[in-house]
Every structure is written in C-alpha cells, then in structure tokens.
Amino acid sequence: MSQLGHNIGFVGTRFAGTDGVSLEAAKWAKLLWDHRHVSYWYGGKLDTSPEISMLVPHAYFGHSDIQWINERCFGQVSRDPEVSRRIFALADHLKRKLYDFTRKFEIEIIIVQNAMTIPMNIPLGVAIAMFVAETNFPTIAHHHDFYWERDRFSVNACGDLLRMAFPCTLPSIQHVTINSEAQRALSHRRGVSSILVPNVLDFDTPPPGMDDFNADFRESIGIEPDDILFLQPTRVVPRKGIEHAISLIGALKNPRCKLVISHESGDEGDEYLHALQEMAENQGVQLLYIPERIGEERGYNENGQKVYLLSDAYLHADIITYPSLYEGFGNALIEAFYYRKPALVNRYSIFVSDIEPRGFDVITMNGYLTRDVISKVRRLIEDTEYRENMVDTNFTLGKRFYSYAVLRRKLRTLITNHTGMDDL
Structure with missing residues (x-):
C-alpha cells in the first residue's frame, strides 16, 4: 500500500482501444490517480504500461479457447462434459493469475470491469467469483451490460454458471450499474442493491478546437x-x-x-x-x-x-x-x-x-x-x-x-465503503 492511497487492481477481458468499457475504466483510473490511488491492470488485451500490468492471454474473450467454449455454450441447450472440464480448467488458471496479480502489486481493492456482467469469457467470470469467495476480497463490480439484455445469450447451456458468476453476489462485492433500468433488474434478479454511476465526460476541460491537422x-x-x-x-x-x-x-x-x-x-x-x-x-x-x-x-x-x-x-x-x-x-x-x-x-x-x-x-x-x-x-x-x-x-x-465531479463523488463513496476512510 502506498502511504497515502491504495493499490487498486482493474480486472477485465480487455483494456485497449476505444470500446466503452476501456474508456470508462480509464476515466475511473484517472480520477483515482488524481487522489493518490495507484491503478494496476489485469486483462487479456492491454495497452497499459507493462510495469503496472499483468497480461493473461486467456482473459481475452477473443482467445480461440474462449471462442470454442462460447460456441458450445450459447445457442445450445445442453453442455458436453468436456466443455465443463475446459471451463473449470481455464477458470483455475485465471484464478491463480488473479492471486499472482494481487500479490505482485499488493492490490487492496479490485474493480471488475464488465467481466462479471456479460459472459463473453465464462472462465474469467467463474475465476473471479471463486477468487472473491476464497479471499473475501474487497471488490467493486462495474456492470455495463448484463447478459439478460442481449438476445444472443438467451438460449444457452450454461445457466448454472451465469447464475453463479454473472454477476456473483458475495458480501464483499459492491455492484455499480450505469442506468436505473439495470439497477432495478439487478435487484429483481439477484436480490442485491447497486450504486448508479453514469458514464461521464470531462466537462470542466473544453474540447479541443480546430487546428492545422x-x-x-x-x-x-x-x-x-x-x-x-x-x-x-x-x-x-x-x-x-x-x-x-x-x-x-x-x-x-x-x-x-x-x-x-x-x-x-x-x-x-x-x-x-x-x-x-x-x-x-x-x-x-x-x-x-x-x-x-x-x-x-x-x-x-x-x-x-x-x-x-x-x-x-x-x-x-x-x-x-x-x-x-x-x-x-x-x-x-x-x-x-x-x-x-x-x-x-x-x-x-x-x-x-x-x-x-x-x-x-x-x-x-x-x-x-x-x-x-x-x-x-x-x-x-x-x-x-x-x-x-x-x-x-x-x-x-x-x-x-455527467461530469468528472459526479464520478469523483461516486468513487469516494465506493472506496470509503471498503476502507472506512474518506480518502478520495
């Protein structure tokens, strides 16, 4: 732990490019950094600095092994035992990497970005659920889009795993939703409350203007x-x-x-x-x-x-x-x-x-x-x-x-709930 702030680990399938999850995670990290907290990154595709990152290829939903699992879990109504075996074998591997990640960087709070929300990578969601169950780790689960909001996941052969891990509802997990409809659905389907944190922009900094380029x-x-x-x-x-x-x-x-x-x-x-x-x-x-x-x-x-x-x-x-x-x-x-x-x-x-x-x-x-x-x-x-x-x-x-000031207030609440200290 740093003397003034906390070491915070972002966990997801991908933190790279301009997809919504990567962009919002970067905004969270920026505001946390502004207030002395240090962010580290665990994912399958990363454009973050290697010094503060742990690249785990099987965490990426585009990995061929994960695609193989998805093809046999969605649009199907029964699951071959070999599919289950591979899911849990990969989940065990990803869980061990989570232990390595939290130890290496002395992580005190993990922020899971959509990896427990939409089942693009079932082994990763299962790995996070088992890791939190075993450690009671302080966790913030940032939910962008739930599987029940997407037609392509409605026919599946993995309902047991979806109920277990998407999202997992263990006591040490704080849930964050981005709209009130998702907040109500999460409460109805899982019996857990969540803090609503909308997506934001830096309205205090004017947008760039016209230039030579x-x-x-x-x-x-x-x-x-x-x-x-x-x-x-x-x-x-x-x-x-x-x-x-x-x-x-x-x-x-x-x-x-x-x-x-x-x-x-x-x-x-x-x-x-x-x-x-x-x-x-x-x-x-x-x-x-x-x-x-x-x-x-x-x-x-x-x-x-x-x-x-x-x-x-x-x-x-x-x-x-x-x-x-x-x-x-x-x-x-x-x-x-x-x-x-x-x-x-x-x-x-x-x-x-x-x-x-x-x-x-x-x-x-x-x-x-x-x-x-x-x-x-x-x-x-x-x-x-x-x-x-x-x-x-x-x-x-x-x-x-929808400004950074709104996000800053919400993050203060989330961090304080875990630490007991108003340090943001």
Missing part, C-alpha cells in the same frame, strides 16, 4: 464548406436505427444535407450496411461511410489518407443523429452535449428513464419520423439563436449531471 476534415472526406453535416457517431449495427437518419435527410429535401457514419460495420455482418447504402441511394441521400478515416490516433492510412480522431468529426458536425432503438447508456449523446452540437434522439428506454428527465433540449422521435420532427430539424439548420440556446442548455446540464 483537422481543419481540412470536410474537404478530405468530400463535404463542401457550406454543406450541413449530419454525424452518426456509432457503429453500423441494426439497434442504432440509422435508417431513421437517412429518412430524415431524405425528407428535408435539401441537397446540402449529408450523412456521415464514423464507425465500422459491427460484428453481425455487412447486410445492414448494404441495406442502408441502398436506402440512401433510393432516397437521394449522400451517405459517407468513413470508418477508415476515423482512428484512435491521428495519422495516415495505407492509402496515404489522413486518419482523424472522432473528436475532429464532432467539431465539424452540424447535427448529431442518434436514432438508436436500444442503448445501455448513450455515450454519443453525452458527447454531443460536450461538443455543443444539437442532437436528434429516438426515445430509447434509458434516455426516457435517466437522461430526458434532466431537462436536456434535444429533438426527439418515438420510433418514427413526423412532420414536427422534420420541421424542428429544419429550424435547427436555419435558426442560429435556437441552435445556440439548445447547445448551451445541454452543456450546462451535462456538466451538472
């Missing part, structure tokens, strides 16, 4: 200076409802309106992308699909084209489209507030229960486009004062409800 973003992707850039800052998967963004732009009948999709097609194939491209063509909507131009770092791709950050795309956007059918939280919407961009939102359930009541000023739709929605978007384009009032309101509310 990003100034040509529009020109580089084929957008004219006076075009109206509608940004869909998400992956291309059906639950994002991107067809509504295309229909909206088609209904505006304004050739200056262009739709830009920033992220790649998801892991469910390219059929949805092709359907969207065909729909855009039929409606005369210019759709720019540019995942090869947005990266985790600025640079150049193999074709010699500039690769920008997502923040660069936000800076050049005029309107953010977010017509999702379902979201665990809604990071892109909070990002729109942070970058002071107006947004169109389909009223997905978490928006209705957790975000909308805060008073944010967005254009909303209820699963379908109406004339009223289209006329409000038209006003956004034409009325500068209307647009400025909207984004100013949203930034102020975002700072109040």
